[in-house]
Amino acid sequence: MTPRLEAVTPRNFETAVALRVRPDQEHAVAPVVRSLAEAYVHPDGVAWPRLIVDEGRAVGFLMAFFDIDWHGDGSLYRSGLWRLNIAAGEQGRGYGRFAVESVATEIRRRGGTRMYVDWHAGPHGPAGFYTRLGFRTTGESDGDQVVGVLNL
Template sequence: MISSSLRLVPVTPDNLEAVTAVRVRPDQEHLVESVARSLAEAYVHGETAWPRAILDGDEVVGFVMAFLDIVWNPAKDPEHRRSGIWRLNISADHQGKGYGRFAVEAVTEEIRRRGGTRAYVTWHDGDDSPAPFYLGLGFRPTGELSGPQPVAVLELA
């Protein structure tokens, strides 16, 4: 059961080791990049990346990274900006306990706080795909692809 002290916190020198130790189940490793890779991408995309540790009390149970206010397709529409879930890694030992749902809800609250009305996500299809998880939270496919991954949107209004 999730405690009342569940929260997202920035990744800092104090929690870096615990955050980078987050590992999904072995059968999911092909579906999501490692936390270390995500943090490297956050460094490179510092203007739009929003990486956070997921804590239950003092324990790191996962990692989520949002993208905030990126220009989706600059060649087609330089004014079209999007925000959403970039990565979600819940530690193998903590899956199925509501931490992923909490993280998605916390990211969507941050997007709302910044004036956003939609949240986007992509996923890998195939065995053990997170598609049912995101669809169960209300995300709906847009028909677009980001590379080989389907794009889905959640209306926040």
């Protein structure tokens, strides 16, 4: 496995929006096209959408956020993993871990010391994945999502 991240461009846009998670996970993560729309409406580099590519094929998508105004009032800024979509046939091969590690590296490069993520807590949700990587819940929620943090 030699995955890498690629910026989403006009050349790979169709590939990005065609990525699908397993049907039983669709309720827990937004489709890539919604993530790209959200990236577009958040100015100043807050959103960082990337394809996860391995051996010439797209295996997943991630979108990180950097210094987002968490409460919308300027009182708290956070960075972390906003979305993670690993293609249905590619799960369980280490691409999710690669994605988390890549975002953590970028946050550290930008001077951050914590990485945040939120996840769907229901059936087929990714809680176990994130806790195995060292995230701990903060006690907060973001809508119906559990908020987790990883100290870097």
